[in-house]
Amino acid sequence: MLFGVAALFEILGWLLIGQSFLFNVKRLPIIILQVSIIGIIAVGVTQVIITSGIDLSSGSVAAMSAMVAASFAQASGGFLMYFDGIADLPVIIPVAMGIIVGCGAGWLNGAITAYTGVPPFIPTLGMLVAARGVAVLYNDGRPIIGLTDSYKFLGSGIVPVIIFIGVALIFHILLTRTVYGRRTYAIGSNEEAARISGININAHKVLVYTIAGGLAGLAGVVMSARATMAQSGMGFMYELDAIAAAVIGGTSLFGGRGRISGTVIGVLILGVITSGFTFLRVDFYYQEIAKGFIILAAVIADQYRHKRTSGGGA
Amino acid sequence: MAGDIILTTKGLTKHYGGVHALEDADFEIRSGEHVAIVGDNGAGKSTFVRQITGVEQPTAGEIFFDGKTRHFANPLDARKVGIETVFQNLALADDLDVPANIFLGREEVYFNLGPFSFMNEKKMLAMAEEGLKRTAIKIPNLHNTIGNMSGGQRQCVAISRTVTFASKLIIMDEPTAALGVQETTQVENIIRTLKKQGIPLILISHNLRQVLNLVDKIIVFRRGRIVGALDAKKTDGNEIVSLITGLDTGVHENASYI
Amino acid sequence: MMDMIKNMTARPLPKDTGIFLVLIGVAIIFEILGWLTQGQTFIFNAQRLFIIILQMAIIGIMAIGVTQIIIMAGIDLSGGSIIGIAGLVAASLAQTSDNVNAVYPAFTDLPVIIPVLAGLGVAMGLGWFNGAVIAITRIPPFIATLAMLVIARGLSRWYTSGKQVSFFVDDFGFFGSGATPIWIFLGVAVLSHILLTRTTYGRRTYAIGSNEQAARMAGINVGRHKMLVYALAGLLYGIAAIIQTSRAETAQSGTGLMWELDAIAAVVIGGTSLMGGVGRITGTIIGVLILGIITSGFTFLGIGVYFINIVKGIIIVAAVVADQYRHRSKRKA
Ligand SMILES: Nc1ncnc2c1ncn2[C@@H]1O[C@H](COP(=O)(O)OP(=O)(O)OP(=O)(O)O)[C@@H](O)[C@H]1O
Ligand SMILES: [Mg+2]
Numbered sequence: 043m044l045f046g047v048a049a050l051f052e053i054l055g056w057l058l059i060g061q062s063f064l065f066n067v068k069r070l071p072i073i074i075l076q077v078s079i080i081g082i083i084a085v086g087v088t089q090v091i092i093t094s095g096i097d098l099s100s101g102s103v104a105a106m107s108a109m110v111a112a113s114f115a116q117a118s119g120g121f122l123m124y125f126d127g128i129a130d131l132p133v134i135i136p137v138a139m140g141i142i143v144g145c146g147a148g149w150l151n152g153a154i155t156a157y158t159g160v161p162p163f164i165p166t167l168g169m170l171v172a173a174r175g176v177a178v179l180y181n182d183g184r185p186i187i188g189l190t191d192s193y194k195f196l197g198s199g200i201v202p203v204i205i206f207i208g209v210a211l212i213f214h215i216l217l218t219r220t221v222y223g224r225r226t227y228a229i230g231s232n233e234e235a236a237r238i239s240g241i242n243i244n245a246h247k248v249l250v251y252t253i254a255g256g257l258a259g260l261a262g263v264v265m266s267a268r269a270t271m272a273q274s275g276m277g278f279m280y281e282l283d284a285i286a287a288a289v290i291g292g293t294s295l296f297g298g299r300g301r302i303s304g305t306v307i308g309v310l311i312l313g314v315i316t317s318g319f320t321f322l323r324v325d326f327y328y329q330e331i332a333k334g335f336i337i338l339a340a341v342i343a344d345q346y347r348h349k350r351t352s353g354g355g356a
Numbered sequence: 357m358a359g360d361i362i363l364t365t366k367g368l369t370k371h372y373g374g375v376h377a378l379e380d381a382d383f384e385i386r387s388g389e390h391v392a393i394v395g396d397n398g399a400g401k402s403t404f405v406r407q408i409t410g411v412e413q414p415t416a417g418e419i420f421f422d423g424k425t426r427h428f429a430n431p432l433d434a435r436k437v438g439i440e441t442v443f444q445n446l447a448l449a450d451d452l453d454v455p456a457n458i459f460l461g462r463e464e465v466y467f468n469l470g471p472f473s474f475m476n477e478k479k480m481l482a483m484a485e486e487g488l489k490r491t492a493i494k495i496p497n498l499h500n501t502i503g504n505m506s507g508g509q510r511q512c513v514a515i516s517r518t519v520t521f522a523s524k525l526i527i528m529d530e531p532t533a534a535l536g537v538q539e540t541t542q543v544e545n546i547i548r549t550l551k552k553q554g555i556p557l558i559l560i561s562h563n564l565r566q567v568l569n570l571v572d573k574i575i576v577f578r579r580g581r582i583v584g585a586l587d588a589k590k591t592d593g594n595e596i597v598s599l600i601t602g603l604d605t606g607v608h609e610n611a612s613y614i
Numbered sequence: 615m616m617d618m619i620k621n622m623t624a625r626p627l628p629k630d631t632g633i634f635l636v637l638i639g640v641a642i643i644f645e646i647l648g649w650l651t652q653g654q655t656f657i658f659n660a661q662r663l664f665i666i667i668l669q670m671a672i673i674g675i676m677a678i679g680v681t682q683i684i685i686m687a688g689i690d691l692s693g694g695s696i697i698g699i700a701g702l703v704a705a706s707l708a709q710t711s712d713n714v715n716a717v718y719p720a721f722t723d724l725p726v727i728i729p730v731l732a733g734l735g736v737a738m739g740l741g742w743f744n745g746a747v748i749a750i751t752r753i754p755p756f757i758a759t760l761a762m763l764v765i766a767r768g769l770s771r772w773y774t775s776g777k778q779v780s781f782f783v784d785d786f787g788f789f790g791s792g793a794t795p796i797w798i799f800l801g802v803a804v805l806s807h808i809l810l811t812r813t814t815y816g817r818r819t820y821a822i823g824s825n826e827q828a829a830r831m832a833g834i835n836v837g838r839h840k841m842l843v844y845a846l847a848g849l850l851y852g853i854a855a856i857i858q859t860s861r862a863e864t865a866q867s868g869t870g871l872m873w874e875l876d877a878i879a880a881v882v883i884g885g886t887s888l889m890g891g892v893g894r895i896t897g898t899i900i901g902v903l904i905l906g907i908i909t910s911g912f913t914f915l916g917i918g919v920y921f922i923n924i925v926k927g928i929i930i931v932a933a934v935v936a937d938q939y940r941h942r943s944k945r946k947a
Pocket of ligand 1: 372375376377395396397398399400401402403404444
């Protein structure tokens, strides 16, 4: 599939513009760089979806985390300090703050979903609104600038890509080799069965949502480091790209099925499509419309896959 | 006692992918007759019902009803020609009241404006009361929503839905499966009332005592096939059980086929 | 005296009593806060009341569409985006000929019915598309309408490449002028209330939301009904779009951003259950008023507008959680 999409754009590239799309030393790294932030979010969203949940708040949570992290990452000498007298902190502090804020938001998502039993799109939708509100409120809508060099390093060069690959590897191992993964899949494929076999469903769901929130927070850190500032409007609608990447990568919205490797490929497909459109000089406005249809198509394909595999069995 | 044939199936078959849920079923019921279908879990009883009520389309075979070949595209088609069904999973809308459930999908309207037709609630209430009276069903407040009712009351509503529309054939799929002793008795009394009124009935049940008491003829399903047809007056529990399980064929040979 | 009490307990209270008391309570809280912090009345100010209702009329019209969808156990996240594109389409056909920047210089000074029908048509078409995708593919409604949220917003950016559209023919100003939006809101509310409570349309909507399988077994064409309900909601979004465009005297691609959340909040506050099968237009109207009082109460008290979004997020979740518990206790009983 990834190869198909890439080949398609390669052919279109030669036909329409007369040059190679893929075999361009500048373009490939840019594609990967662009998708790594979405990719970090998508790794978390994949796990949530495997439990047959959903998280619509990732983009807003990333923005909120970016604001908080950046406020602890300012270099001395700037004239727009968020905290007077707090400057030049070691980079671990803003990173930790960003991840902690993300975890907090994720924990709330998970706790409400698990303990009240409301459909998960509702608390995460509420968080989408609320976290964006916090991001705006945090600095009265103004950006936070003047970040330390060590913080900005996290967004420079291929560092985001390395972080993305690291995160993907860690959670691939967690999902395939550990009890954590086994439980995540078990809850998604049959919650009742998982409950009966003694898994503490609620606690595990809270854990998964918290991890997803933490990864959104990490994405916020990388995002603001790369932009060398934090802004309340950052990461707008990133949750949709992340969900699309997961579903394109074969994670089923019905739960119980999905792989991090698939999501990585899904993220790359999205990246190839986006930069392919730009490469072919397709109007930016069409890209947005196309994205909606891509999500729709991926979910519908998942629906038919699901129907086929569950229809024959019982 | 039994009159003309009202429903016949010939070679009725249903496959779900590789699952042969129903194979080559030849079945008939006469007007005024009460027939029971028995068989183990998964024997194909509900599948048979779904084919003759238009919920699903058979893989093969024919259905004759009221003298004509029929192809029911949906449950409404079957209902239009007079086949009323109490489905195994009740098929009631929990948030609606009794008349709304009884008339679901065929509301009485003042004048037809397609989906925007105004409903004649008074007429529906009166007809619902009439239907309940006919079967001696007592429900304290018809405007209670179904979700707030006991299992027995819900079952009575489902049954009265079939009775309200004076029909040519009533089918009940395990109507007493989830009921207590008293409620079961109530449903059995409704069935006796139907018998007196001469309305033919297909009753699916796991309760052999109930079947032997209530019906004229017993059809046994095993693994998707009809393996026996017994006269309720001339058979007993042992013979039925051996047909259901397929064991002890000695009894089988003494069975009195109709 | 005893008789009176007996009478009162015997006759069940109207179903919206609880939520109506919440409305009164919220109003009283802001009234007290108004006297304490500003030394003036909040509620007993005819002008403020009028503005609250006027502002909520547009959300209210949307919410009436969303109510019917949620009663059917669906959801629609695309309302705000559909309002965006429908408003732009209507606006582009409502421009005057002396406008040098007209979107369609050849189609100016048209009779007002044309932009109105175009706006309603686009909105209804997109609503129908939502319904068709949900009915035919059976994917979860929140995903289908989330995709529509993106698609319709993309359409409105594309339609005029992000430029705003203004300078309308005089007749087009009517829909947003004076109290007209309020009358339209009331008309839509009464009509929808009648449809839901008196007609087969309503009966089917409740039945599908309550037990889709049962509705299907009862011979209701569930797929077709879903398309109808989503298309009608689309039509209502179209009406909201035209009022908004007429009132703002301009249309732009960002109009309606996140309004679907206000509409959903109003609906769930008003007692419509996300589980389907339960809900009333009267409840939604009260929900809309509560939301309006909270929003304008915050502004009145000088609380930052950013804070409102946080509160809205909390209100949506709280209302759904409350509904969940109501639902649970009801099913247990
Ligand atoms: N939609 C379906 N898809 C696949 N297989 C099915 C489907 N419906 C029924 N079956 C299978 O067909 C067989 C017959 O099922 P059916 O429901 O007719 O049994 P039954 O005799 O009514 O059993 P019970 O007494 O438990 O109600 C079973 O093996 C069942 O698993
Ligand atoms: Mg059965």
